[in-house]
Amino acid sequence: xxxxxxxxxxxxxxxxxxxxxxxxxxxxxxxxxxxxxxxxxxxxxxxxxxxxxxxxxxxxxxxxxxxxxxxxxxxxxxxxxxxxxxxxxxxxxxxxxxxxxxxxxxxxxxxxxxxxxxxxxxxxxxxxxxxxxxxxxxxxxxxxxxxxxxxxxxxxxxxxxxxxxxxxxxxxxxxxxxxxxxxxxxxxxxxxxxxxxxxxxxxxxxxxxxxxxxxxxxxxxxxxxxxxxxxxxxxxxxxxxxxxxxxxxxxxxxxxxxxxxxxxxxxxxxxxxxxxxxxxxxxxxxxxxxxxxxxxxxxxxxxxxxxxxxxxxxxxxxxxxxxxxxxxxxxxxxxxxxxxxxxxxxxxxxxxxxxxxxxxxxxxxxxxxxxxxxxxxxxxxxxxxxxxxxxxxxxxxxxxxxxx
Amino acid sequence: xxxxxxxxxxxxxxxxxxxxxxxxxxxxxxxxxxxxxxxxxxxxxxxxxxxxxxxxxxxxxxxxxxxxxxxxxxxxxxxxxxxxxxxxxxxxxxxxxxxxxxxxxxxxxxxxxxxxxxxxxxxxxxxxxxxxxxxxxxxxxxxxxxxxxxxxxxxxxxxxxxxxxxxxxxxxxxxxxxxxxxxxxxxxxxxxxxxxxxxxxxxxxxxxxxxxxxxxxxxxxxxxxxxxxxxxxxxxxxxxxxxxxxxxxxxxxxxxxxxxxxxxxxxxxxxxxxxxxxxxxxxxxxxxxxxxxxxxxxxxxxxxxxxxxxxxxxxxxxxxxxxxxxxxxxxxxxxxxxxxxxxxxxxxxxxxxxxxxxxxxxxxxxxxxxxxxxxxxxxxxxxxxxxxxxxxxxxxxxxxxxxx
Numbered sequence: 001x002x003x004x005x006x007x008x009x010x011x012x013x014x015x016x017x018x019x020x021x022x023x024x025x026x027x028x029x030x031x032x033x034x035x036x037x038x039x040x041x042x043x044x045x046x047x048x049x050x051x052x053x054x055x056x057x058x059x060x061x062x063x064x065x066x067x068x069x070x071x072x073x074x075x076x077x078x079x080x081x082x083x084x085x086x087x088x089x090x091x092x093x094x095x096x097x098x099x100x101x102x103x104x105x106x107x108x109x110x111x112x113x114x115x116x117x118x119x120x121x122x123x124x125x126x127x128x129x130x131x132x133x134x135x136x137x138x139x140x141x142x143x144x145x146x147x148x149x150x151x152x153x154x155x156x157x158x159x160x161x162x163x164x165x166x167x168x169x170x171x172x173x174x175x176x177x178x179x180x181x182x183x184x185x186x187x188x189x190x191x192x193x194x195x196x197x198x199x200x201x202x203x204x205x206x207x208x209x210x211x212x213x214x215x216x217x218x219x220x221x222x223x224x225x226x227x228x229x230x231x232x233x234x235x236x237x238x239x240x241x242x243x244x245x246x247x248x249x250x251x252x253x254x255x256x257x258x259x260x261x262x263x264x265x266x267x268x269x270x271x272x273x274x275x276x277x278x279x280x281x282x283x284x285x286x287x288x289x290x291x292x293x294x295x296x297x298x299x300x301x302x303x304x305x306x307x308x309x310x311x312x313x314x315x316x317x318x319x320x321x322x323x324x325x326x327x328x329x330x331x332x333x334x335x336x337x338x339x340x341x342x343x344x345x346x347x348x349x350x351x352x353x354x355x356x357x358x359x360x361x362x363x364x365x366x367x368x369x370x371x372x373x374x375x376x377x378x379x380x381x382x383x384x385x386x387x388x389x390x391x392x393x394x395x396x397x398x399x400x401x402x403x404x
Numbered sequence: 405x406x407x408x409x410x411x412x413x414x415x416x417x418x419x420x421x422x423x424x425x426x427x428x429x430x431x432x433x434x435x436x437x438x439x440x441x442x443x444x445x446x447x448x449x450x451x452x453x454x455x456x457x458x459x460x461x462x463x464x465x466x467x468x469x470x471x472x473x474x475x476x477x478x479x480x481x482x483x484x485x486x487x488x489x490x491x492x493x494x495x496x497x498x499x500x501x502x503x504x505x506x507x508x509x510x511x512x513x514x515x516x517x518x519x520x521x522x523x524x525x526x527x528x529x530x531x532x533x534x535x536x537x538x539x540x541x542x543x544x545x546x547x548x549x550x551x552x553x554x555x556x557x558x559x560x561x562x563x564x565x566x567x568x569x570x571x572x573x574x575x576x577x578x579x580x581x582x583x584x585x586x587x588x589x590x591x592x593x594x595x596x597x598x599x600x601x602x603x604x605x606x607x608x609x610x611x612x613x614x615x616x617x618x619x620x621x622x623x624x625x626x627x628x629x630x631x632x633x634x635x636x637x638x639x640x641x642x643x644x645x646x647x648x649x650x651x652x653x654x655x656x657x658x659x660x661x662x663x664x665x666x667x668x669x670x671x672x673x674x675x676x677x678x679x680x681x682x683x684x685x686x687x688x689x690x691x692x693x694x695x696x697x698x699x700x701x702x703x704x705x706x707x708x709x710x711x712x713x714x715x716x717x718x719x720x721x722x723x724x725x726x727x728x729x730x731x732x733x734x735x736x737x738x739x740x741x742x743x744x745x746x747x748x749x750x751x752x753x754x755x756x757x758x759x760x761x762x763x764x765x766x767x768x769x770x771x772x773x774x775x776x777x778x779x780x781x782x783x784x785x786x787x788x789x790x791x792x793x794x795x796x797x798x799x800x801x802x803x804x805x806x807x808x
Contacts, residue, residue, distance in 0.1 A: 041770045084756075
C-alpha cells in the first residue's frame with residue numbers, strides 16, 4: 001500500500017500543512033472539508049452534484065446506517081456504501097459513539113459538543129437531560145446499550161461491533177469507538193470516560209481485520225488540559241493511521257484553540273488529524289493554523305436549508321455575519337445577482353438571488369438542492385484556496401483576508 | 405414566422421397524429437407530455453435535470469406566478485420566465501382561470517376536474533364547497549375577483565389582465581382566460597359560464613399584442629354534449645393557433661372519451677389540441693387516438709413524492725396497478741434492481757430500488773429528485789414511443805402492448 005499520508009508543504013509561520021491522503025478509492029488533498037452524508041446521502045444532492053462541486057470524500061454515519069437500512073444489507077447486496085449510494089470516491093465513517101451518546105436527545109434537548117453555542121437557559125435544561133441521557137443510553141465498561149429510535153428495540157454497540165459495522169459499510173477511513181462526553185460532565189466523569197475510551201481504542205485495533213481500511217483514534221478529554229494531554233500522549237503511542245479530535249471542545253472558540261494547542265504538538269507529525277464536527281470559516285482557519293488536516297460538518301447543508309447561503313469577503317462575508325446572507329431577506333426579492341460572483345457552482349452559474357429567494361420562500365424542493373450545492377462548493381473552494389496558500393507560503397495572508 | 409404546427413404523419417386507423425410545433429425557443433414534437441413547473445420550477449428538479457430527461461416544453465402557472473413573485477418582476481428583471489428559472493426551451497402558461505376557480509379550495513376541499521376520482525363521501529363535501537368557492541372567488545361578466553392566499557388582499561383577473569400577465573411571463577404558448585366549471589355545476593350554469601368563456605376568448609384575442617406568442621382557446625362545456633359541441637364550433641371559427649380542452653371531463657374515463665369524440669372532429673385539423681391536466685398512461689393512449697397532441701399533468705412528480713414510481717408493462721406495469729410500484733413496499737428493501745431495467749434516466753442508471761426505498765422511508769430530500777426524474781423520464785419515453793409508433797403505423801400495436 002502506498003504511503004497513507006504524505007505532507008507536501010508546511011507553513012513556515014504556523015503548524016498548517018498541506019498533504020495528500022491516499023485511499024484505495026482515490027486521493028484526498030488536505031486540508032480537506034469532508035461533506036457529510038449521514039444516511040448514505042448528502043442531504044438534497046446526488047453523487048453527480050458531489051462531483052460537480054469537487055467533493056473529495058464523503059463522511060457517513062455508522063449509527064444511522066446501522067439502524068437503517070443496516071450494514072449487512074449494504075455489505076451483502078451492494079458490497080458497501082459506495083455501491084449502495086452511487087458514490088465511487090473515498091469515504092469515512094464515524095464510530096457511532098457520538099450519535100449513541102448525544103444524538104436523539106442531543107438534537108431534541110439541546111445537548112451539543114460545543115458548550116458555547118447554547119444560551120444559559122438551554123444549558124440549564126441540558127443539565128436535566130444528562131440524566132435522561134444516561135437513562136436512555138446505558139454505558140458500561142464493555143460498551144453502550146441503547147434503544148433504537150426507529151423500532152424501540154434494545155441495541156448495543158461495543159468497540160468490536162463498531163469496527164464490524166464499519167468494515168461492513170466499507171469506508172476507507174474508520175474511527176475507533178469512543179465515549180463522547182458532554183460539556184456538562186465534570187473532571188472526574190470525563191477522566192473515567194477517557195480511560196474507558198483508551199481501553200476501547202485498543203480493542204478497536206485488535207478487532208480490525210481489513211487492512212484496506214485506515215483506523216483513526218479519537219482523542220477525548222473534554223476541556224481539561226491534563227486529560228487532553230493524557231489522551232494525546234496515549235494515542236501517539238498507538239498504532240493508528242490518523243487521529244480525530246472529538247468530544248466537548250470547550251465553552252468558547254478560545255477554549256477550542258487551547259485544546260488544539262495542547263494536543264496536536266503531542267501527536268506524531270506524519271499522521272493526519274481530523275477535527276470532528278467543525279465547519280465554520282474562522283474555526284477552519286484557526287484549526288488549520290494549529291495543524292488540523294480534516295474537517296467535517298453538517299452546517300453547510302443545514303444552513304442552506306434554513307436560507308443561509310455562504311459568501312466570501314469580496315461579497316460581504318465576514319466573521320460578524322458568519323460569512324452568510326439570508327436569502328429570504330426582502331432585499332433579495334428583486335436581486336438579479338448570483339449568490340457569489342466569484343463562485344463557479346451550478347447554482348451561481350445559473351440562478352439569481354431573486355429566483356433562489358422565490359424558491360426558498362415558496363418552499364420549493366429545488367431550493368434545497370441549489371442552496372446546498374452552493375454552500376458545499378463554497379467550502380470546497382475555501383479549502384482549495386487554503387491548500388494553495390500553504391503551498392505558496394501565503395496562509396497568513398489568506399487568513400487575514402478572511403478572518404480579520 | 406415558420407408554420408406553427410406541422411403534421412408529420414397521421415395514423416391510418418385513428419385520429420392519432422404526430423407533428424412538430426415550432427416556437428421562438430425551439431421545436432416541440434407531438435404528441436408531447438409537457439412537464440409542469442407551477443411556480444417556475446418543476447418540483448424537486450432543476451433545468452439540468454429537465455435537459456437530461458428530454459423535457460421539450462415546460463408549463464408554468466399564471467395564477468401562481470402572478471401571486472409570487474409577480475409577473476412584473478419576472479419581466480423587468482429577467483425578461484420573462486426563462487431568464488428567471490434558467491430554462492431556455494419552449495414554455496407554455498395557462499390562463500390562471502382554473503386556479504382562480506378551483507385551486508386553493510380544489511386541493512383543500514376535494515374539488516377537482518374529474519368527477520370520478522372522488523368517493524361518494526367526499527363528493528357530498530364538495531357540494532357544500534361549491535358555495536364556499538363562489539364566496540371566495542366572485543365571478544362577474546368581466547372577470548373574477550378573488551383573495552390572494554398569500555396576503556389576503558383582494559385581486560382580480562380579467563381576460564385582458566390574464567393576457568397581460570402571460571405576455572409579461574413570456575411563454576411561447578399562452579391560453580385564453582376561461583371559466584372552469586366544476587362537475588357539480590348543472591347544465592344551466594355550465595351554459596351560462598360557457599357563453600361567458602366565449603366572450604372572454606374574443607377579448608383575449610383583442611388584448612393580445614405579442615405575435616411571438618401563440619394563443620390557444622380553451623373549450624369548455626362540462627360533460628354536456630350540446631355545450632361541448634357548441635364550444636368546439638365556436639372556437640373553430642376563432643383566430644387561435646391551437647386549442648385546449650378544459651373543465652370537467654365527466655364522471656368516468658368513458659365520459660372523457662365521449663367529450664373528446666364530440667369536440668375534436670369539429671376543430672380544424674391543422675391546429676394542435678391540448679388536453680388540460682391529464683397524464684395517466686391509459687388516458688394518454690385514448691386521447692392520442694382521438695387526436696390530442698399535448699398533455700400536461702402534475703401527477704408524475706406528485707406520485708414520485710408519495711413513493712409511486714412508474715414502470716412499463718415489461719416491468720409489471722399495467723392498467724390495474726396504474727403502471728406504478730410503491731417504492732416503500734418491504735419487497736424493495738433488499739432489491740438491487742433499478743426501478744425499470746429499460747429506463748435510461750439518471751436514477752435508473754445509478755440507483756437500486758433498495759437505495760430509493762431507504763431514501764424515501766428516511767425522508768431524505770434526494771429521494772424527491774431521483775423519483776421525479778424517473779417518473780418524468782418515463783413519460784418522455786412513453787411519448788417518444790407513441791410518436792415513433794404513429795410514424796411507423798404501429799400506434800394500435802403499441803396501445804395494445806400497454807393498455808390491454
